[in-house]
Amino acid sequence: MEFITLKYVTKKPKLKNPIFIEGLPGIGNVGKLAVEHLIDSIKATKFIELYSKDFPPQVFINPNGTVTLVNNEFYYWKAKKRNQRDLILLTGDYQALSSNGQYELAEKILDIAEEFNANEIFTLGGYGLGHEVKEPKVLCATTDGSLVKKMKKYGAIFRKNEPGGGIVGASGLLLGLGKLRGFKGTCFMGETSGYLVDPKSAKAVLNVLKKITNVEINLAALEKKAKEIEYIANQLREMEGVPKEKSEELKYIG
Amino acid sequence: MEFITLKYVTKKPKLKNPIFIEGLPGIGNVGKLAVEHLIDSIKATKFIELYSKDFPPQVFINPNGTVTLVNNEFYYWKAKKRNQRDLILLTGDYQALSSNGQYELAEKILDIAEEFNANEIFTLGGYGLGHEVKEPKVLCATTDGSLVKKMKKYGAIFRKNEPGGGIVGASGLLLGLGKLRGFKGTCFMGETSGYLVDPKSAKAVLNVLKKITNVEINLAALEKKAKEIEYIANQLREMEGVPKEKSEELKYIG
Amino acid sequence: MEFITLKYVTKKPKLKNPIFIEGLPGIGNVGKLAVEHLIDSIKATKFIELYSKDFPPQVFINPNGTVTLVNNEFYYWKAKKRNQRDLILLTGDYQALSSNGQYELAEKILDIAEEFNANEIFTLGGYGLGHEVKEPKVLCATTDGSLVKKMKKYGAIFRKNEPGGGIVGASGLLLGLGKLRGFKGTCFMGETSGYLVDPKSAKAVLNVLKKITNVEINLAALEKKAKEIEYIANQLREMEGVPKEKSEELKYIG
Amino acid sequence: MEFITLKYVTKKPKLKNPIFIEGLPGIGNVGKLAVEHLIDSIKATKFIELYSKDFPPQVFINPNGTVTLVNNEFYYWKAKKRNQRDLILLTGDYQALSSNGQYELAEKILDIAEEFNANEIFTLGGYGLGHEVKEPKVLCATTDGSLVKKMKKYGAIFRKNEPGGGIVGASGLLLGLGKLRGFKGTCFMGETSGYLVDPKSAKAVLNVLKKITNVEINLAALEKKAKEIEYIANQLREMEGVPKEKSEELKYIG
Numbered sequence A, B, C, D: 001m002e003f004i005t006l007k008y009v010t011k012k013p014k015l016k017n018p019i020f021i022e023g024l025p026g027i028g029n030v031g032k033l034a035v036e037h038l039i040d041s042i043k044a045t046k047f048i049e050l051y052s053k054d055f056p057p058q059v060f061i062n063p064n065g066t067v068t069l070v071n072n073e074f075y076y077w078k079a080k081k082r083n084q085r086d087l088i089l090l091t092g093d094y095q096a097l098s099s100n101g102q103y104e105l106a107e108k109i110l111d112i113a114e115e116f117n118a119n120e121i122f123t124l125g126g127y128g129l130g131h132e133v134k135e136p137k138v139l140c141a142t143t144d145g146s147l148v149k150k151m152k153k154y155g156a157i158f159r160k161n162e163p164g165g166g167i168v169g170a171s172g173l174l175l176g177l178g179k180l181r182g183f184k185g186t187c188f189m190g191e192t193s194g195y196l197v198d199p200k201s202a203k204a205v206l207n208v209l210k211k212i213t214n215v216e217i218n219l220a221a222l223e224k225k226a227k228e229i230e231y232i233a234n235q236l237r238e239m240e241g242v243p244k245e246k247s248e249e250l251k252y253i254g
Helices: A027-042 A099-115 A145-153 A170-181 A199-213 A220-239 B027-042 B099-115 B145-153 B170-181 B199-213 B220-239 C027-042 C099-115 C145-153 C170-181 C199-213 C220-239 D027-042 D099-115 D145-153 D170-181 D199-213 D220-239
Strands: A004-008 A019-022 A045-052 A058-061 A067-069 A072-077 A087-092 A120-128 A138-142 A184-192 B004-008 B019-022 B045-052 B058-061 B067-069 B072-077 B087-092 B120-128 B138-142 B184-192 C004-008 C019-022 C045-052 C058-061 C067-069 C072-077 C087-092 C120-128 C138-142 C184-192 D004-008 D019-022 D045-052 D058-061 D067-069 D072-077 D087-092 D120-128 D138-142 D184-192
Touching (some): A004 A099, A019 A027, A019 A170, A019 A199, A027 A120, A027 A199, A027 A220, A045 A099, A058 B170, A067 B170, A099 A170, A138 A199, A170 A184, A170 C058, B019 B170, B019 B199, B027 B087, B027 B199, B027 B220, B045 B099, B120 B170, B120 B199, B138 B145, B138 B199, B170 B184, C019 C027, C027 C120, C027 C184, C027 C220, C087 C099, C170 D067, C184 C199, D004 D099, D019 D170, D045 D099, D120 D199, D145 D184, D184 D199
Parallel strands (some): A019 A120, B019 B087, D019 D120, D120 D184
Antiparallel strands (some): A072 A087, A138 A184, B004 B045, B045 B072, B058 B067, B138 B184, C004 C045, C045 C072, C072 C087, C138 C184, D004 D045, D058 D067, D072 D087
């Protein structure tokens, strides 16, 4: 096995001018939740499994007792209507562990995007605010100044100097390295407390993405998850003895 | 010396359709205890020493004052009866330190298994429960769904979603990477508190393995070790001032 | 992308016997502040962007919403007067994360210095004292014994055994590796508390560098920043309830 | 610069059947103190500087204000009398930072030993006991069983199962890797508290080495240093308010 290994699990699909969308684990798991939900909703097809020696040495156990080596996965979806475009979707169990591995992985992902002529990239993540968010907004950052104006039309916002620390990990790197290669890219960051997985924030991100891709996304499952998390958050607040309406800060969970 | 170096210490043995069994250090040292005990019991022959730059830079000192560089070791054993099969057994001082090293090592181990046509792999480890276990069960996870049913016949059990964190380290990786190469593999995980080395859990694992390999394993030495550890655990509990029958949690030792 | 990638953003400039000056992030950000201020003041031209897989996987967000991959940047400036020399200036977002990366990066930087025949190197940094400094002095260390005497004339000082821990990072390595290649080099270290970014210390360093390069440097911006930091330091002291004139130690901030 | 770079600072010496002696930084700095003292005492000549990207990115500042990149250094000494043998001596600022780097460095050091036909290796270090030692003994471990007996004649001792953790770092690795290459090697470990640099322990080690090499070693400087350290240790004990004769444990210092 190379440092990164690609395994095609279907025949290489023929895609026409696809949009590339990444959602890997990160703050509030916003990006991963959004892309996984999108994959389920549109019934996208897995075509590549990506393995790397810079992922943890770990297998997960499936419901039937079999193991699966941790990986990243590429899905594709073919446009059904005139106003839609083909999609490539990326999600996975982990981001690379080391800085060098992060760069290697982002380069490999861009190679695949290039191979399928996906010159427009969207990366999805969370923007951790450290306090509860009633109505999460979706911030954006882009490779081109002109894209900022365009994304505002779809409901994303832009606040100068936010996030102050920039964007760390695959969502940032795919844009940064992509820009050097001539890709057009946008990162959508759903506001989130950052303390719990945040389906509400993922939903906000998908609401923007829906307008760009013109695909129908059934948000019911995400809304259900969001309610479950809200319930857990309330339980935690009560355990802390903090009245529900006053609590602004939650304890970190994962 | 390469990143990984193999040193044959006997002539390359001729093995017929051998079973490969791994037991390296890990939770409760269950896997290592089990394989070491098996090696002693059946008088297996060491044939490969494996050295790696991803092991700690360390030598151990033998009883006669000589040093030995930390390593992993392969043993073989030839079937004596019709219902037995040749065995390759792997144990060692350490697992690789880095994630990358873990992958490299697992690949090299699979190379050796392939070279000797050992297409069936068993990896042994502990499943840390965080509390004392009176009668440790042996969980299993496999490369193939059909194997789960088979292993249940030998006394292993399977509980959905356990272990929740999957399997980390060589025991997981050999199965995960092995599956990609077409190996059939099973991981046996003996329940253990995870606080002390656990010969009782190792014994439970060997009781399952005995039925698969049809070798006779003298468990007396493991039982003696188990009693010693039980004595130490009781001492620790008393030092903590916790009455024996009430204590559920032990302090972490090693 | 290689481990280190150079991207020329202008035509390769023709420089005559240039002086090379490095100021990357470090203690009190003294070196980075000094070189950035020098670049602004003399309107130097960026000609190389340097990217490395040993920088964090991160982009920063520009005021217009576009992203920039973290990097180091080389600027040049052509002498305007007889008593001046061409300059190459290096600053950046980060130093390399790993020890190996630090060496790789320093070697690459020296390659560039060699390519442009810059055989005289100045590296700028802070010398953290752990207490407030009213009038920061500028210490020096050099590749040649004769240079120490020369630098004293320009206002730098030399105290035996200081800094006791030597010089860590790019400022030290460029001199250490440079010396092995035959470069002449000097490190200027502005005294600083090390608790806050320190424009006052950067100003002290530039006051020495001014005499060496014979360039005019408008220090107004640095002086303004110095006042802002002093204000913040006073606020912090008051928050701690420590009367202004008695406080010697500040809390660490960044 | 390669991962490891050798720089000959004299012509390659012609040595006859030399003994190789290593003393790098470690517990109580026993090995480094011993070899440095030996080098000074017999006026050995530096002939190789070894640089590595796995050393910290750091320069030290010499008394005259010049910098020196951190390194390891090889010295040689030619036998003056019939009962003496040529010596190669190794000391340095640091050991390699990473596990992989430790292996790489040990292999390179063995290459040099081989090149000069030094097939007998002595590695020097400390054996940290965690309490004060009035009369430090010198333990040994070897590549060959026959060597243990020989070393006892020179005043070294051997205690079964000590050190229980084996030998970590260059002193262990040179023996472990050396053994695989056919070197004869012995590690001498001076007992030490491990809390402070320990010239008394280094002296004990040199007293054994003196009998093996038949060189005269003036121990006055080490004895003076030992008194200084004893004074500091007493000061520390008093600061802790512990009466001198009762204190067994010192606080960790360096």
